[in-house]
Amino acid sequence: MKRRRSDTRLGTAPVLVRTLGKSESVGAWEWDPETGFFLLDEGAAELMAGDARLAGRPLRSEQATAGLDTSEATRFLGQVARAAEQDDDVSIDLWVASSSGPARQIRCRGRIHRDARRHPTRGEGTLLEGAESGGETRTLRELKSADSAEAIDEAAELLIAARRAIDASGSPRLRQLVDVLLMEVAREIASRSCSAEPQPH
Numbered sequence: 001m002k003r004r005r006s007d008t009r010l011g012t013a014p015v016l017v018r019t020l021g022k023s024e025s026v027g028a029w030e031w032d033p034e035t036g037f038f039l040l041d042e043g044a045a046e047l048m049a050g051d052a053r054l055a056g057r058p059l060r061s062e063q064a065t066a067g068l069d070t071s072e073a074t075r076f077l078g079q080v081a082r083a084a085e086q087d088d089d090v091s092i093d094l095w096v097a098s099s100s101g102p103a104r105q106i107r108c109r110g111r112i113h114r115d116a117r118r119h120p121t122r123g124e125g126t127l128l129e130g131a132e133s134g135g136e137t138r139t140l141r142e143l144k145s146a147d148s149a150e151a152i153d154e155a156a157e158l159l160i161a162a163r164r165a166i167d168a169s170g171s172p173r174l175r176q177l178v179d180v181l182l183m184e185v186a187r188e189i190a191s192r193s194c195s196a197e198p199q200p201h
Helices: 042-049 070-086 147-169 172-196
Strands: 025-031 038-040 090-098 101-114 120-129
Touching: 025 042, 038 042, 042 120, 070 090, 070 101, 070 120, 070 147, 070 172, 147 172
Parallel strands: none
Antiparallel strands: 025 038, 025 120, 090 101, 101 120
């Protein structure tokens, strides 16, 4: 990425991770708003991209989130885009599939750095293991609620497949158009997810 630190290498986490307890952190990510590329450390690459070997490589959004359920990937990307647009921090809880047991709750916390004109220049964040383990065990299937939600998730899946095909075609105009659609679907899923979160008692 254009603003990638010269000392960034496999297994090296962004600065934000060092401000958090190492025992809680399971991964870290960086994002370049100009190119849209993500840079993941080994933990984030294993959780989000599904392959720890991708750590330290600039990844397109669909590559960086290939290890997540489609709806979770779209929610994450929507949160990053919203934070960049609205000057907010990134704060979202994700459910990550596990081959050895129930889905894991991963807390994603991050921030968007800006220049003097408030334009986003870099995003960075950390992934934390969910601290709360009580209550009912939730699966990825149980996270999908109504028929309308499933329809949006299916649309996101089809758009991601279309994005991969368009990348192969090499058409910048088509890539731009499908990215606009993907972002709108991401916002829809993110807003629906926020409204569905239970209120604290």
